[in-house]
Amino acid sequence: MSRRALGLLLAALLRAGPAAAQLPQFLGSVDLGIARQHFQSAYPGGAESLAGALMYGQVGISVNPVAVDVSYAQGRLASSTASAAARSVVEASVMVSGRVTPWLLLKAGPHLRAYSAPGSTERWAMWELHAHADEPVITGVLAAYLEGWVAFTSSANVDPGASGARGGEAGVTMRIPGSLFWARLGYAVDRSSLKGGARTEALQSVLVSIGLGGR
Numbered sequence: 001m002s003r004r005a006l007g008l009l010l011a012a013l014l015r016a017g018p019a020a021a022q023l024p025q026f027l028g029s030v031d032l033g034i035a036r037q038h039f040q041s042a043y044p045g046g047a048e049s050l051a052g053a054l055m056y057g058q059v060g061i062s063v064n065p066v067a068v069d070v071s072y073a074q075g076r077l078a079s080s081t082a083s084a085a086a087r088s089v090v091e092a093s094v095m096v097s098g099r100v101t102p103w104l105l106l107k108a109g110p111h112l113r114a115y116s117a118p119g120s121t122e123r124w125a126m127w128e129l130h131a132h133a134d135e136p137v138i139t140g141v142l143a144a145y146l147e148g149w150v151a152f153t154s155s156a157n158v159d160p161g162a163s164g165a166r167g168g169e170a171g172v173t174m175r176i177p178g179s180l181f182w183a184r185l186g187y188a189v190d191r192s193s194l195k196g197g198a199r200t201e202a203l204q205s206v207l208v209s210i211g212l213g214g215r
Contacts, residue, residue: 031058031071033184033209037089039077043199048084050077054091056209067097069107077115088116095130105132111151122158124192126151126165134173141177145186146170156194165192171207184209 039050054075061068073091090113097107107130115122129152134145148168156162167190175182186207193200 025062025064027062027064027213029058029060029211029213031060031184031209031211032056033207035073035075035188035205035207037075037077038204040202040204041084041199042201044197048079050079050084050087052077052089054089054205056207060213065098069093069095069097071095085117090114090116093128095128097130097132103133103135105134106130107132122156124154124156124162124165126154126162126192128152128165137172141175143173144171145173149190151192154192156192158194160195160198163193163195165190167191167203169207180212182211184211 033056035054035056037052037054041048052075054073056071056073058069058071060070071091071093074089076086076088078086091111093109093111095107095109097105099105108128111126111128113124113126128149130147130149132145132147134143136143146168147170149166151165154162154165167188169186169188171184171186173182173184184207186205188205188207189202191200191202
């Protein structure tokens, strides 16, 4: 599955079309926002639930037809069950993308996540493939998007090890006509699990951000 996924991304990045004869176009973007997250973990004999807010930032650069996005998020999740300790959360990712069609973008890259509680840190490392589709609702002003992803390889520093992860996001972006500024509202869900059903984790996020620049 990993070879096929990487092959699809490579085909997208090498897709030349009519733009191949044009000079490279350099574009940059900055996206800053906040995410309200709800974390749930279930394991044989118990469960825990935490919620909190993360600050989020992303910097992107594209040289037609390839784009690279680097993102970082940090925050804290507080326990809503007596048995769960509060945790600090840190996430980082680097995604390389290429547009397959005017409405479909493929991305791939590493995604790191860490949950830190007193005395322990749970770390996840995932290589992910994303498919992102967008469609104008009001041309040049409002657009809707849908994104799904799967980890074609994943690892965790807790026993018995990671068995996989996947997720998705949907939302809208609004751009002020004639301006480089935009705003985004989204809802994301991702799920990860340990081998043998030892534990499953679900993370739900409501995202609000403001961006500058374009692709």
